[in-house]
Amino acid sequence: MLLSPRLRAVIARRDRVARLGELCHALLAEHGEPSSAALAMEALAVYARLDDAGRAEFFDLLAREFAPDPDTVMRAIDAYRAAPNAGTLAALEHAVEPPRQELFRRLNMAPGGTATLVAIRGHILAVLKGRPDLEPVERDLAHLLRSWFNRGFITLQRIDWHTPAHVLEKLIRYEAVHEINGWDDLRRRLAADRRCFAFFHPSLPDEPLIFVEVALVKGLASSVQPLLDPAREVMVPERADTAIFYSISDCQPGLHGISFGNFLIKQVAAELESELRKVKTFATLSPVPGFRAWLDANLQEITLLEGGMKVAAWLEKNRGQAARRSVLPGDELREPLLQLCAHYLMRAQRKDQRPADPVARFHLRNGARLERINWAADTSPRGVSQSAGIMVNYLYELDEVERNHEAYVNEGRVTVSRRVETLARAVRWPQPASELAPAS
Amino acid sequence: MLLSPRLRAVIARRDRVARLGELCHALLAEHGEPSSAALAMEALAVYARLDDAGRAEFFDLLAREFAPDPDTVMRAIDAYRAAPNAGTLAALEHAVEPPRQELFRRLNMAPGGTATLVAIRGHILAVLKGRPDLEPVERDLAHLLRSWFNRGFITLQRIDWHTPAHVLEKLIRYEAVHEINGWDDLRRRLAADRRCFAFFHPSLPDEPLIFVEVALVKGLASSVQPLLDPAREVMVPERADTAIFYSISDCQPGLHGISFGNFLIKQVAAELESELRKVKTFATLSPVPGFRAWLDANLQEITLLEGGMKVAAWLEKNRGQAARRSVLPGDELREPLLQLCAHYLMRAQRKDQRPADPVARFHLRNGARLERINWAADTSPRGVSQSAGIMVNYLYELDEVERNHEAYVNEGRVTVSRRVETLARAVRWPQPASELAPAS
Amino acid sequence: MLLSPRLRAVIARRDRVARLGELCHALLAEHGEPSSAALAMEALAVYARLDDAGRAEFFDLLAREFAPDPDTVMRAIDAYRAAPNAGTLAALEHAVEPPRQELFRRLNMAPGGTATLVAIRGHILAVLKGRPDLEPVERDLAHLLRSWFNRGFITLQRIDWHTPAHVLEKLIRYEAVHEINGWDDLRRRLAADRRCFAFFHPSLPDEPLIFVEVALVKGLASSVQPLLDPAREVMVPERADTAIFYSISDCQPGLHGISFGNFLIKQVAAELESELRKVKTFATLSPVPGFRAWLDANLQEITLLEGGMKVAAWLEKNRGQAARRSVLPGDELREPLLQLCAHYLMRAQRKDQRPADPVARFHLRNGARLERINWAADTSPRGVSQSAGIMVNYLYELDEVERNHEAYVNEGRVTVSRRVETLARAVRWPQPASELAPAS
Amino acid sequence: MLLSPRLRAVIARRDRVARLGELCHALLAEHGEPSSAALAMEALAVYARLDDAGRAEFFDLLAREFAPDPDTVMRAIDAYRAAPNAGTLAALEHAVEPPRQELFRRLNMAPGGTATLVAIRGHILAVLKGRPDLEPVERDLAHLLRSWFNRGFITLQRIDWHTPAHVLEKLIRYEAVHEINGWDDLRRRLAADRRCFAFFHPSLPDEPLIFVEVALVKGLASSVQPLLDPAREVMVPERADTAIFYSISDCQPGLHGISFGNFLIKQVAAELESELRKVKTFATLSPVPGFRAWLDANLQEITLLEGGMKVAAWLEKNRGQAARRSVLPGDELREPLLQLCAHYLMRAQRKDQRPADPVARFHLRNGARLERINWAADTSPRGVSQSAGIMVNYLYELDEVERNHEAYVNEGRVTVSRRVETLARAVRWPQPASELAPAS
Ligand SMILES: [Mg+2]
Numbered sequence A, B, C, D: 001m002l003l004s005p006r007l008r009a010v011i012a013r014r015d016r017v018a019r020l021g022e023l024c025h026a027l028l029a030e031h032g033e034p035s036s037a038a039l040a041m042e043a044l045a046v047y048a049r050l051d052d053a054g055r056a057e058f059f060d061l062l063a064r065e066f067a068p069d070p071d072t073v074m075r076a077i078d079a080y081r082a083a084p085n086a087g088t089l090a091a092l093e094h095a096v097e098p099p100r101q102e103l104f105r106r107l108n109m110a111p112g113g114t115a116t117l118v119a120i121r122g123h124i125l126a127v128l129k130g131r132p133d134l135e136p137v138e139r140d141l142a143h144l145l146r147s148w149f150n151r152g153f154i155t156l157q158r159i160d161w162h163t164p165a166h167v168l169e170k171l172i173r174y175e176a177v178h179e180i181n182g183w184d185d186l187r188r189r190l191a192a193d194r195r196c197f198a199f200f201h202p203s204l205p206d207e208p209l210i211f212v213e214v215a216l217v218k219g220l221a222s223s224v225q226p227l228l229d230p231a232r233e234v235m236v237p238e239r240a241d242t243a244i245f246y247s248i249s250d251c252q253p254g255l256h257g258i259s260f261g262n263f264l265i266k267q268v269a270a271e272l273e274s275e276l277r278k279v280k281t282f283a284t285l286s287p288v289p290g291f292r293a294w295l296d297a298n299l300q301e302i303t304l305l306e307g308g309m310k311v312a313a314w315l316e317k318n319r320g321q322a323a324r325r326s327v328l329p330g331d332e333l334r335e336p337l338l339q340l341c342a343h344y345l346m347r348a349q350r351k352d353q354r355p356a357d358p359v360a361r362f363h364l365r366n367g368a369r370l371e372r373i374n375w376a377a378d379t380s381p382r383g384v385s386q387s388a389g390i391m392v393n394y395l396y397e398l399d400e401v402e403r404n405h406e407a408y409v410n411e412g413r414v415t416v417s418r419r420v421e422t423l424a425r426a427v428r429w430p431q432p433a434s435e436l437a438p439a440s
C-alpha cells in the first residue's frame, strides 16, 4: 500500500520525535560519560531536522516526561515535614528540580549544544502565548541560560571593518532599530567617526548577543537621519565631544529577557571615555515607540487640553493606513506634541507604576536622565507612525547613573532635565494618565 | 586603651566578615544591575583578605543566612499540597533553592569571580570533614560549578615549549603523579616525542583544569623510569606506534569531583590518532596505589595461598617506616605478586562492588581494558611503598571503549586481557576478596 | 596681488616637491637614526599629498638628483683599472649604486613606508612608457621590492567568510578575471565547495598580493559559467576529486613583474592535497586571451586551411564592435576552432620562441600540461571576444611539474595531452605560425 | 682498502662542500622558480651538516666562485667609458654586483633561509680576523641583512611571564650584561615593577633580535645590586617615577653592526610613557667598561695629578689576577676616582675623536645626556675589574635627544650634566687625554 506524501511526512515526524525522546531518556540515564556526548550529538541532529509540528511534539514531551515526578515530590515533602533538616531539604530540592534541567546540561556537551539550547528557547517563546503548559519548560531554559550567560562569562568586543565578514553579516541581519541597507551602508556605520560594540559568549563565538551603534559627534544629536546619511562626511574622531548611542539590537531571540543591554551601554561608555579623552557626553537618540498609540488611545482627554484640538484633529486625520500615519505633523503642532510627549514619558504608567514607554523604562531603569525631546527627529515612516517623528536623548551621566537607578527602582522616581520638566508641566491633564498595556 | 595585636586581628577579622555579609545581602537584594558588579567586586576583595578563621566564619554565614527560609518552604509545601499544579510546584522549587545559589551567580559578575568561587569550594572541601553543616554550601557550589564547567564550555589545548611560561609553571606545581624537577625536566617532558594536553575554561584562561602527559614510544611501555629519564634520547615522533598516558593531574582542588579526566583521555587519543597516523595503541602506564595496603590488610589470607608464605614474609619484613617500605621486592616474588595484583585489581571490591583500587576504577569505568601488569615498573620509593613497584597498562581500544564502559556500569564487569585473567586465576583465594575502604 | 587658484595650485605643488626633495636629501645625509624616522614620516606625508603633476616632478628629481655621480663613478673606474682588487671593486660597486636605493630603504623606516614604496613603483610604471628617463628609478625600486618581497618573507593565508571585511573587499576590487558582483557573489565564492588563498607580506598585512580562487568539483570542469552561477547548489567538499583554479588575480600594480603566481598555485595545490585527501586532480580553467586576435591577424592563412573558409567567414562577420565580437560561434565551427586553438597554443610564438598566448606561457613555464581545450566554455562577452568562448584546462600533475618546467625552460618544449596533440596535428599550416606581439 | 676515520671525515666534508657548491650554482642558474625552493632547501640542509672546516671551505667558494667576473667588469667599464649613459651605467652596476647577493636572496626562499643567512654571517664574522679574503662576502651579507632587517620590518614586543617559554629561554641564554640565574631569577625580572621589550623580525618569530630590561623605580637608581636582588619586594608600578634601562643585550651575532639598540631605547621609552603616565625620567644604569683599563694605561699621568698618588697606589696594588682586580676601592678613593671617571668619559678619545668608552659612545650618539656617575654601584667582580665599581646614568630626555644627537654627530659635542662637568673640571690633566684603542 502506498502512503500519501503528507502521511509519510507525519510518520517521519513521529519517528523523529520518538527517537529524540528515546535519546533524551538515554542521555539522562547515563551514569558515565563516554556515550553521553554521542547521544547528545545525535539528539541535536534529530532536533535540527524537526519542523514546527515536530518541535511542538517534542516540547510536549519535555513538559510531560521530564517534569518532576509528583509521587517523589510528595514523598520528599512528607519526609521533610516529618523531620525538617538539611538532608530532607536537599532531598526535597532534588525532587522538585525538573529532570529536564539536567537533560539540557547534558545536551550541552555536544558541539553546538549551547546554540541549540538557545534556539530551543527561542522556538518555545515563539509559541508560548498559546501554550501555557510550556511555561515550566521555558522557565527551566531561562534559568539555565541566565546562569550560563552570566555577565562574568561575556566579553565585549569592538566591531569594525576589520571584523570577520560572518560576524558583520549578522549586524545587517539583526539591526532592529534603523535597518542597514547592505554592505556599503554597514561600512559607513563602521567608519572612523562611528563605533560599534557587541557582547559575545565563548560558546557562541560567531554570534553577537547584542550590539550597540554609536556616532561620535559634536553636541547632542537631535535627529537621526543625518547620522544615518551614507553621504555625510567622516569626521576625525578626535574632534568629537559626544557619543550618541543611536541603536541597540538584541540578536538572539532565545536569550530574550536575559538582559545585557544595561551592562553594554555602561561598559561601552567606559571604553569610549578611555579611548577618546575629549568625549564627555554619553547619550542616546531613542524612539518613543508607544507615543502615537498612547495619543490615539487618549484622544478625548487631549481634546480637553489647551491647544489639544489641533492635535486631536491631526490624529483623527492621519489615523488608519500606514501611508497616512507616516505623514509628518506640521510645525504648528510642535509645542503641544512636545509637551504631550514629555507628559507621556514622565506620567503615563503601566499597572506596575512604571513608565508606559518601553524604551523609557529601559533607559530610566539603567539610571539615565531624560534629557531632551527632539522635534522632527526621525522622519522615516516608522519614526512618524510610532513616535510622531519625535526622538529623545537619554543622558548617561556616569557619576549619576547609580543614584538615578536607585531612585527609579526604590521610589519609582524618573530623573528628567529641567527643560523636559517644564514641557510636562504645561500639560494639565484632566485625570491621572491612563494606563496603556505595554506593546511588547 | 591599647588593644593587643591578637585582639586587633580578631576585631579586624570580625569587621571583614561582617562587611562581607553585608555586601552579600546587598548584592542579593539588588533589583537592577548597575551596582551589582561593584558590590561583587568589593565582596571578592574582602574575601581575598580573609584568613582561615575569617573564612570559616564566612562559611557559617553562607550556611545560616543564605539557606532557604523554613517558613517560606513550609508555606510553599502547604500551597502545593492544597493544589498541586505547575504554579505551586514552581513556587516550591523557588522556595527550596538556597538563595546562596543566586548569590554565587551574582558574585561571578565581577572580574575573577569564577576563580574565586572555585577557590571558595576548595577552601570548604579542605575543612568539610569536620564541618558537616557546610555540606549544603558545598553542594550548592558543586551544583553551580558542574553546570558552568559543563563539557561543552571546556576546550582542549596542547601544551608545549611554545606555551606561555605562566601556564607551564602550573604544570610543575600541579603534577601529582611523577614530580617535575624544575624547568629542564619540564622541557624534556615537552620534547618532540612527548605530548601534553590540558583542558581550559574560558573564564580561567591561565589555569589548566587537568592535564595529561603522553610519551610516544614503540611498543607498550612496561616501566616508567626510562620514560622520565631526562637523559634519554628524543625519538622522531613519526617512528612511534604507541601513546602512553603516564600521568594525569587535576589542577583545581575547587573542582574536585567535577570529572574531566574521562573526556580528556578519549579526546587526546582522538587528537593523537589524527596527528600521528601510525600510532595505533593508546594505553596508560598507571600505578596500583591501593595494592600494598591491601596486601598488608590481607596478610592472613595470603599466607594460606600457594606460594603465599614468602610474600607474607616480605610484607612483614618491610612493614613500617618509609625506608623499609620502599625496598623493591626480589625477583623470586615476581610470580606471586603479579598474580596477587591481578587478583586485587579484578576481585577486590569496595562496598559498592566496584574495584577497590581507585585508579582501576577510573580507567575501567572509562571503558579501558586491564591489559598488562608490569613487574619492577616503578622503582621510586612511592612506587614501591604503594604499588610494590608494579604498574599497569590500561588499554584504550577506541572502538571497544563504549562497550566496556557499558558492561562496567551496568553489570559491574571488568574487561581484562587473557594474560591478566590467567594471572588472576592462579590465585585461589580462601574467601571473597576483602573490601578495602578507598584511599582517597 | 591676488593669485589665480590655478597659479596657487602650481605654487603649492612646487613647494611640496621642493620640500620633499629637501627631506630626501636630509634623510640620506643622516648619520645616526634618531631623526631618520621623523624625516621619513614627513616625506611620506608630503608624497601622499602630491597630485600626478607633483609626482612627475618628484620622479624627475629621483632620476636626476639621486643617481650615481658621474665623476665619482669615473674616479672609481680609474682606481679599479689602476689596481683591480677587492677594495677598488667594492669602491666601484658603491660608486655605481644609485643613492636612491639607500633613500628608499630609509623611507621604509616610517610606518606605511613599504606600502608607499610599492605605490610609488605603481605610479612610475603607469607613466613609464612616455618617460624612458624614469627607467633607472623603476629598476631600483624593482630591485629593492624583489629583495623585500622574497618568497621567504611571504605567507599563504586562506581566505573565507571568516576573513576580515577589509581584506574581502579587496578581493571584490582586485578580481581581474571573472568580476565579483558584490558581497553576495563573493560569499558564494567562499562557500564550502570553494577555496580561496592569498599571499601576504608582513608589512602589508591588510593587502593581499595575489589571490587564487578554486572550485572543488567532480571531474575536470569544462565551462566556467556553472562554476560562477550564484544559484548553484553547494557540494560537500569531501565529494570532490578535482580542484579547479578558475581565477588568479594580482592585487598590487606596484609589484608587477615580481612574480608570485607560480609559487601560489603549487603551494595551494599542496595545501588542498593535505586537506582533502580525495582530491587528486589540480587543474586550471583558463582563458585563451590572445586567440581571437591571433585568428583575426591570420585570416588569410586560415582561409587556406581545410574547413578554414567557414571560420574566416565567421571572423569577418563578427569583426568590429563589441556587440558583434561577443556572438558565440555556432557548433559547426567547433572542430575547426578547437583545432586552430590547439595549433595557436602549441605553435604560435613570440620572437623569443615562447608561446604567443600569455596565459599559456605562464602555466607552461610553471610546469603545467596543456590538457584539454573546451568548447563554449566561457560564453560571457569577454570570453567570446577574446577567446572565441574557448577555455583551457592546464593540468598541474604534481610529480611531473618540475620535469615539464625544465623541458620548457631549457628546450622550449610544451607538454600537451595526446588529445590536444591530435587536435593540433589536424591543422596543416601553410607556413610557420606567425608571431604576435603579446597583448599585455 | 680501509680508510681511517679521519680520512673518511675529510672526504665526507669535501663531498658536502662540493655538493653545496653545485647546489648554489644550480640555484643561481635557475630561470624559473619551481625547483629553486627545492635546491635552496637542500643547500640549507647540507650547510647545516658542515663542521668548521667545511664551512671555511664553503666560504672560500663564496669568495672565489660567486664574485663579479673581472672580464665582465672590465668590458662593462669600457662600454661605460665609451658611452656613459643610463644603459651602460646599469650594465656596469649589474656587472659589479657580486652574484652571491642573488644567491643569498635565492637561499632565502627555503623555510629557515633567513635564519641560516644570519647564522652564516655570524660564522664568517667569527673567523674574519684571520681571513681578510672573506671581507667582501661578509659585506654582501651585511648589505642584504641591513636591507631585510630594515627598521620598517621590525616589531617591538613586550616580554613578560605570559611569553612562550621558548622565547624566554633565549633571554636567559643571551643576557650579556647581568647574567640571569635560571627561571626563578628570570621570573623576578619580569615581575610587575619590571619591563622587558624585544625587537622581532617576522622571519625569525622565535628569536628576539635584541632586548632591554627595565626597572621601574622611584628616583634615579644609583647601584645595580638592589635592582637585581631576587629577594627585593615588588613595587606597584603606578608608584614609579623613573624607568631604569639596566641591561641591553644583542641576541644575534650574525646581525652584529646592524644597529637596533638606538631605536629600541627610544621606542620603549615612548611605550612606557604612554602606559605609565607618572614615569617621567628615562635613564640607564650603565657600566664604564673601559675605565679600569684606561686607568692602568695612564698610571704615570695619574701620579702627577692632585690626589693621584693614592689612586695610582691602589691600581698598582690590585693589578694582575682576577681576584685582586675585583677588590672594591675604599671610600677614600671616591672623589679622585669619580673625577677621573668623568674626565675619562668626557675627554678620553679614540683616534676618530669619539669617546674612548664604547658604552658612552653608544648612548651619547643616541642623544642621551651623561647625567650622573655613581660610586660603588656595581660591586660584582666584573663591575670592579672593568669599571672600578662605578656605574653611570645616561639620561634620555625625550625632547632633547635629537638636539644632543645632532650636536654629537656634527660637532662631536658630548652633553653632560653640570654635576659631571664639575667633576671633570677638577682633573687637570697634564696633556691631552691619551687615546685608547677601543676594547671591542
Ligand atoms: Mg539550578
Ligand SMILES: [Mg+2]
Binding pocket: none
Ligand atoms: Mg643591492
